[in-house]
Amino acid sequence: MTSTAGGAFGFTSGLIIQEFGYxxxxDQALREAAEAQTGTELVDEDYEDVADSAIIWWRADDGDVDDLTDLLVDAQANLDGDGLVWVLTPKARTVGAVPAADVEEAARTAGMHATSVAAMGRRWSGIRVSSRRH
Structure with missing residues (x-):
């Protein structure tokens, strides 16, 4: 597991990042790090154009695995090509924590796969999800 303050996103300059679950x-520092990497502001879930990647903030009380699957499908539908999706969840043993297995199951059901896990800031963990085309 990698520890980062946003550097593990792997975003590059000029990318449009759509944010879900704000x-x-x-973590405002993570949001700012993503914006600094891309040089663009994050766009919200109502953004109707094509995005390059997505960040999903997901907590246990946001829903079950099926709800997360639906959100991953929605996020992927807005992506241009093989964009990455980062699912950020509260760290294990904290309020709102989501088991990594739930995120992995949702990704599989959505036709995607989890590729890596990273500690994101002090309170969040990130699971990088990509389409199976990778």
């Missing part, structure tokens, strides 16, 4: 508890 709420008061998100």
């Amino acid at each position: 709420d008061d508890d998100v």
Whole structure:
């Protein structure tokens, strides 16, 4: 597992990143790091154009595996080509934590796969999800 303050996103300059699940508890430093990497502001889930990658903030009370699967399908539908999706969940043994196995199951069901896990900031863990075409 890698530890990062946003560098593990792997975003490059000029990318459009669509953000899902924004709420008061998100890590603003991670959001700012993504924006700094791309040089563009994050766009919200109502963005109707094509995005290059996505960040999904997901907590246990946001829904079950099927809900996350649906969200991954929605996020992937907006992506241009083989964009990456980062699913960020509260770290294990904290309020709102989601088992990595749930994210992996949702990704498989959505026709994607989890490729890596990273500690993202002090409170969040990230699971990188990509299409099976990778």
